[in-house]
Amino acid sequence: MSGTMTAPTSTSAGAADVDVRIEDDASPLVRLIGRTLRDSARTGHAVDTLNRSTGTVAIHSHDTPQAATISFGANGIDVSSGVLVEPDAAVTVDLNARFAPTADPSGDAGLAGGVLQALTPPLPGWRDAAQRFWDATRSLPGIPDVLIAVTEGPEGLEQAVLGDGPTQYLIAGAPETLAAVFCGADDLFAVLSSGALGIQGTLSQLSVMTGASWKVRYDV
Structure with missing residues (x-):
């Protein structure tokens, strides 16, 4: 059984009005795909692919047994665990590299290419992303009172300070x-x-922040 999740409303020009549905007890991969497709819909990315009315694509992890199927239909997109039918196309991807393909796709190359594009929506600005992350996770048990994000900007160090407390x-x-x-x-x-990220905090805070990352990544 699938639960309907509609792509959030966006002010982005050309945002796709499409339903992305996932199973009620969805696997992490299904949740990851569903959240990513909704991000693409919200930002108006790969609209032609998202609005397809036919086609099935199998998504395989390159280093784990995980697999999922994306099915396009007249009423939206369904994402389900496993590959239970012969797909029109299949891709093998690195789940820790933003769905980067690790092998040539099989089947319908155009459909496969469109899905890979839909699975790589543009990144938001880091400040906007930090604010949305904080809004989604600040109520989690054990989350620190204040999140500080620091980066190197064109004029030196920049930071965003979110929250208040000790x-x-x-x-x-x-x-x-x-x-x-x-x-x-x-x-x-x-x-x-x-090694691409630096942190300052306790081990228990790292555990909580990792859970917060998963909440946003898998939309749970």
Whole structure:
């Protein structure tokens, strides 16, 4: 059974009015795909693909057994776990590299290319992404009172300070890195492990912030 999730209203010109539906008990991959497609719809990205009325595409993880199917129909898009029917196209992607393909697609190359484009919406500005991240996660148990995001701008260090209180957590990185983590395109712990992100806080705060990252990334 699927639960309907409609792409959020956006002021972006050309935003797609499309329903993206996922299963009630969706897997992390299904949730990740659903959230990413909704981001594309909200920002008016890959509208032609999102508005397709036919076609099925299988999405395979390149390094885990995870798989999902995207089905286009007259009433929107359904994302489901596994690959239960023969798809029109199939792609194998790196889930920790924003759905970057790791092999040539099979089947309908045009459909596969359109889906890969739809799975790579443009990143928001890092300040906007930080604010949306904070709005979505500030009520989580154990979340620090203050989130500080720091980056290097054209005129030197820039920072955004969100919240108020005695406990704080600092995240530093390039503008694109911060934007990708805060909007859910990248996993906080994976980026931290790569060395592209710096943090200042306790281990318990890191655990909470990792959970907050997953909340945004998987839209839970």
